[in-house]
Amino acid sequence: MKDYEIVNKRDLASNVVEYNIYAPYISKHCLAGQFIILRVDAEGERVPFTICDYSRENGTVCILVQTIGYSTLKLSKMQIGDALHDVVGPLGNPTDLSKYESVLLVGGGIGLAVIYPQAKQLKAEGKKVDVAIGARNISLLMYVDEFKQSSDNLYLITDDGSNGKKGFVTDVIKELVDGGKKYDAVFAVGPLPMMRAVCNLTKEYNIETIVSMNSIMVDGTGMCGCCRLSVGGKTKYACIDGPEFDGHQVDWDEAIARGKVYKEEEQEHLCNLRREYGEDK
């Protein structure tokens, strides 16, 4: 097997692809909550993805990737048997859910990649775990069977009601907590606005809430400071201090502004690549 070879690849939902990559250095020590950084080719950007699953025996790690920009589009053109140029990890700190007995995992969009290993782990440890996943529409829901097996209760919700309930994950949380459910912690992962909305709500209910920050990164080892954010008024690095933080302490406005820094450049690169692939409409 070649280093960083794609050993398996499948489409999960519209624009979401699951990749299994041969990376024995990473699979040997990685734990739930950690991430990798990859470069598709020699000129590629360093882009981070959460380790969604792994196999120590096969030396592989699994990532779920939403195809949204230049690098992820390029990645989506890679086939089984092709090798990525670089993959480094496991980076960041593993999730520590040991102090909680009853957890509500909330995933939005690609955030499912982060909460899936958590669900698996909590279930395996015999703890109470409810899962609420939200997506814009039915074509974006994924891992439903996997989550069914790894949770006590699974709640699906779509913005447009095309599957299960119509609404947002915050509606689900409200219903559950108002209905008398007790959680030691909520673990929320998804787009920044969704995580912020969840945190605003759980703050009212006074439930500890952990979020996983997807800041823009370069090295992922603490060398550049690009991934920094303010947590409780202190500067933290998502890559070495996180990626998980107390969501009630995060400065969301700042995180959202920092996430948008390269919008123009990203758009331009994506358009160029689409043109190259003949996919521009």
Added chain:
Amino acid sequence: MEKINRHLMPSQEPEVRRNNFKEVALGYTDEIAYAEAQRCLNCKNPQCVQGCPVNVNIPGFISKIKEKDLDGAATILEQDNNLAAICGRVCPQERQCESLCIRGKLEGPVAIGNLERYVADYALNNITSNIKSDEFKDRKVAVIGSGPASLTCAANLAMKGVKVTVYEALHKAGGVLVYGIPEFRLPKDLVQKVIDRVTALGVDIKLNVVVGKSIYIDELLEENDAVFIGTGAGLPQFLRCEGENLAGVYSANEYLTRVNLMKAYDKSSITPVKRGKKVVVVGAGNVAMDAARTAVRLGGEVHLVYRRSRQEMPARAEEIHHAEEEGVIFDILTNPIRIFGENGNVTGMTCVKMELGEPDASGRRSPIPVEGSEFDIQADQVIVALGTSPNPIIKNSYPALKFTPKGTIEADAETGETNIKNLYAGGDAQTGAATVILAMGAGKRAAKAMLDSFTK
């Protein structure tokens, strides 16, 4: 003693080089090098050698230039320094070897750095053979990081036949030499040539391996006879002031990494960097000069804000001079106190004027704020170059290892030995941010200590 003026380094004109990333200093021609070599008096008791942290036999290699025996010059130089092509370009010679040159008092010191570069470049392009024995062919050493400390340690061991594996976290080897110092000062092709020489000795470089995450020090100690930690001091410090996390505020490391390692100076590069129109760089070391000169090349009007005066600037004299020639505006005796912005993006900085008071612990006169002197500078990009501290990954993953309160590794200054058996450390990881030559010296001494321990 006949008076001959020091020969200037031929360089690209400021107006030209402001617009390109090609090397500024072009190197001596054979004629200039020969003429400059004549200036060396071949002192009986050469002070310059004392001023060199690795004690290169300076009069020795210069006399070979006088004889036009460049192979001989290279052999002498490389005995003490296997990164000479790099040191010739980035060492602060004016504070080391050249500061002690007898000629210095009259018409300027012998241009030792320029001559070192001349010989080393010749060697890189013309000499392939490398001295190698298989004395220690049954020994194995792991080296963590691939900056100058690690490369030197690895090369010195491999020359004695030791099987060396280097583990580097990034996708490219070289440490600060590839991600930090810009192309216009240290061409990356040249760094690659130097690294190729190290791998030609049989050193195996494994990229994309973060020790402490991908593999643990315990595992390395088990599989090897010794381990060297040369992980540098890469964690950037920020201003600890309001607004430091606004979009558009960069650490110099991020800015330079995007531009150098990820090639963002090329507009077609996939990794983006903001091209600030009005850029403020904070700090006055080599890192600040590199960031400022890079920002000039990306089209910005660049101000460099420094709280002391020009005399105290820690950068190499040549960098300060080049930065000024290229149009960097120095706002000295000025200290930032707040960064402000709109919609999360930086738009400027509030500064206060400073004056110099009594000398502090470092012997430099300490700056004191002038009351009521606050003023604003507009800027669409701020680059902070206020120093770095060691990366905590090793520390957090290996609590058995002793660290100083500053976060640097406690290691014997002479041998690099740590409190753990067979575990050595050196370079910026041990000293805090310092210089290429000091890192190199540490790597060399650790290699020697390891070899000594193998024969015991």
